[in-house]
Amino acid sequence: MKLRTAGVIAGCGVLLGIAGWWSVSRGLIAIGPSGLARLEHLEPAERDAAFVRAFDTVLREEGLDAEWSATMSNRVKAHLDAHPSMDTSLKVIECKSTLCRIGVSHKTGEAQRSFTLGVSEMIPRRSNAFISPEGGTASVVYFARENHNLPVDRASP
Numbered sequence: 001m002k003l004r005t006a007g008v009i010a011g012c013g014v015l016l017g018i019a020g021w022w023s024v025s026r027g028l029i030a031i032g033p034s035g036l037a038r039l040e041h042l043e044p045a046e047r048d049a050a051f052v053r054a055f056d057t058v059l060r061e062e063g064l065d066a067e068w069s070a071t072m073s074n075r076v077k078a079h080l081d082a083h084p085s086m087d088t089s090l091k092v093i094e095c096k097s098t099l100c101r102i103g104v105s106h107k108t109g110e111a112q113r114s115f116t117l118g119v120s121e122m123i124p125r126r127s128n129a130f131i132s133p134e135g136g137t138a139s140v141v142y143f144a145r146e147n148h149n150l151p152v153d154r155a156s157p
Contacts, residue, residue: 042157048132054155055130055142058099065097068145072100072124079122080104086118087111091138098145109136119143 039047072095080090087107094101106112116131119141123129128150129143144150 039155039157046157047155050155050157051130051150051152052132052140052142054151055099055101057154058151059094059096059101062096062099068097069095069100072145076100076102076122083118086114088115098148099151100141100143102141102143103138104141105138107137112136112139115139 039050042050073093076093077090080086080088088104088111090102091105092101092103104115106115112133116133116139119129119131123143124146126146127144127148129141130150130152132140132142134140142150
């Protein structure tokens with residue numbers, strides 16, 4: 001397995017996968033899941049919105065695995081508590097059976113960048129994530145359960 005690395009992230013959604021980061025808004029989707037190709041023509045903000053809609057739909061429809069949900073919620077909270085210098089606070093977390101959504105706020109733009117670069121430490125190994133910056137002071141992160149993929153194939157324009 002390759003080490004996860006990060007690229008430049010500025011105002012665009014980012015996919016984090018086993019092999020590394022893919023900036024969805026930078027047209028690097030060819031190396032990502034095949035379902036992304038049909039969204040290639042969209043503007044970055046439209047593409048991000050399509051992913052968010054798809055992930056939120058899955059969260060609404062998905063059943064609850066209470067044990068996994070509690071484990072992931074505790075893991076995220078512990079990670080943020082262990083890194084107070086990150087200047088990021090948890091606003092909401094929702095985990096079901098294969099997908100989690102976390103909303104966080106950041107004190108500064110630098111805190112947002114630091115958080116984005118540290119997401120790989122928080123999510124399960126053999127997982128992937130989508131990070132959507134919301135302005136300079138908030139982010140929403142969706143991450144999949146270990147050995148599951150984000151439901152990018154459900155995203156539509």
